[in-house]
Amino acid sequence: MNSQRRELLKAVGSAALSRVVWGANDRTAVAFIGTGVMGRENLGAAIAQGAQAVAVCDVYQPNLERAEAVARKAGQQPRAVRDFREILADRSVDAVCISTPDHWHPYMAVEACKAGKDVYVEKPVCLGVNEGRIMIEAARKHGRIVQAGTWQRSGAHFQKACEIVRNGGIGKVAFCRTWIYANMPRTGIGHPPDSAPTPGLDWDLWLGPAPERTFNPNRFGVHAAAYSTFRFFWDYGGGYLTDSGVHMIDIMQMALGDTMPKAVTGLGGKYWIQDSTEAPDTMQVSLEYDGCLGSWEHRANNTEATRSRLMGLSFHGTLGTLYVDRTLFRITPEDRSGIEPLEMKRVADPHPLHWANFLDCVRTRKRPNSDIETCVRSSLACVLGNASYRSKLRLDWDGANQRVSQDAARPFLERDYRAPWKLSA
Numbered sequence: 001m002n003s004q005r006r007e008l009l010k011a012v013g014s015a016a017l018s019r020v021v022w023g024a025n026d027r028t029a030v031a032f033i034g035t036g037v038m039g040r041e042n043l044g045a046a047i048a049q050g051a052q053a054v055a056v057c058d059v060y061q062p063n064l065e066r067a068e069a070v071a072r073k074a075g076q077q078p079r080a081v082r083d084f085r086e087i088l089a090d091r092s093v094d095a096v097c098i099s100t101p102d103h104w105h106p107y108m109a110v111e112a113c114k115a116g117k118d119v120y121v122e123k124p125v126c127l128g129v130n131e132g133r134i135m136i137e138a139a140r141k142h143g144r145i146v147q148a149g150t151w152q153r154s155g156a157h158f159q160k161a162c163e164i165v166r167n168g169g170i171g172k173v174a175f176c177r178t179w180i181y182a183n184m185p186r187t188g189i190g191h192p193p194d195s196a197p198t199p200g201l202d203w204d205l206w207l208g209p210a211p212e213r214t215f216n217p218n219r220f221g222v223h224a225a226a227y228s229t230f231r232f233f234w235d236y237g238g239g240y241l242t243d244s245g246v247h248m249i250d251i252m253q254m255a256l257g258d259t260m261p262k263a264v265t266g267l268g269g270k271y272w273i274q275d276s277t278e279a280p281d282t283m284q285v286s287l288e289y290d291g292c293l294g295s296w297e298h299r300a301n302n303t304e305a306t307r308s309r310l311m312g313l314s315f316h317g318t319l320g321t322l323y324v325d326r327t328l329f330r331i332t333p334e335d336r337s338g339i340e341p342l343e344m345k346r347v348a349d350p351h352p353l354h355w356a357n358f359l360d361c362v363r364t365r366k367r368p369n370s371d372i373e374t375c376v377r378s379s380l381a382c383v384l385g386n387a388s389y390r391s392k393l394r395l396d397w398d399g400a401n402q403r404v405s406q407d408a409a410r411p412f413l414e415r416d417y418r419a420p421w422k423l424s425a
Helices: 003-014 037-048 061-073 084-088 102-114 129-141 156-166 203-207 239-255 350-364 372-391 407-412
Strands: 029-033 052-057 079-081 095-098 118-121 146-148 173-181 263-269 282-289 292-299 311-317 320-324 328-333 342-345 395-398
Touching (some): 037 052, 037 350, 061 079, 084 102, 102 129, 118 350, 129 372, 146 350, 156 320, 156 342, 239 282, 239 292, 239 311, 263 372, 282 372, 372 395, 372 407
Parallel strands (some): 029 052, 029 095
Antiparallel strands (some): 173 311, 263 282, 263 395, 282 292, 311 320
């Protein structure tokens, strides 16, 4: 057995433990804020890893009821709360999980840190440069564990793939590619008119720090079994790039040493889907790192007639290509490179492992696998891509001063909050 395969087997063995074992008095009391589809997935994963779900919170009554059903099925009886501020004021809550629409992530995470609670916050963690900076400041100032929902970082095959790239296992990498593909109906989600808020919803609290808007079903976009469409409106999200792209770009940056790009360009548009959403359905983003060019692309009208490789990334080195997605990684050597083909399949679902890592870090106070600082960098790489697309400018990132050189793009990089909401560490 060669050394490459021996190290691979070690990685598989170290990832085999998929559940934290807790005593009855050691359970972390977690409140779940935002209980849509992703919130309920987090609720189930956290309970399975030993968390005590003490509360579920949502501004939409049907979401609350669905979350209560998930908890009851797992043998727990959390209380139901409509306003997250009640959660933050409760000293019996050790940690919060924030799975709200994206525009709420920074404020709730920062306020939870200020309230002395550890935080699991969904990605993207921020939609503005100013938000990311304050989130890091709050986590450090208040000594809180903040884990971002980029759960691929807890997957053994993702970790091993990044280790191989960092250690030169496929040679000098000069190009990385990330993507997601779909084939959607051209009508998309249509053009429903503005209307009164749907029953059971506190629309003003749902909007929170976002601009005041009349209720529209597409902007709310909640469905019982599908991810919400809020993410395709600039007030609340950043389209496919901040939704799916952040997962792939996060792993790309993990392999490259958790660094930010120094220049970003984004091109695209709504070339296929004809509905009221604002974010592009087709896009290419180039991200320039020191010594390497990265890319993101998505399209909504073609999958090459396959259900495999619809979301993934590839690293292209002088010795070979490493492809990785949520099921495996695979190395394809270049001719006469001297390295062997290698494949590693997923050995355990990384999402529960990510929760196990978070709960362990709450106890030990170690930095989690997706610490807030690394996910701010991954989120901001996506924010820069959208800002380049919207401003029609190449953006040069000044990491030392946390700003771009192009003044015209700054309105797309800073988030203003509607009163009375104010973000401060």
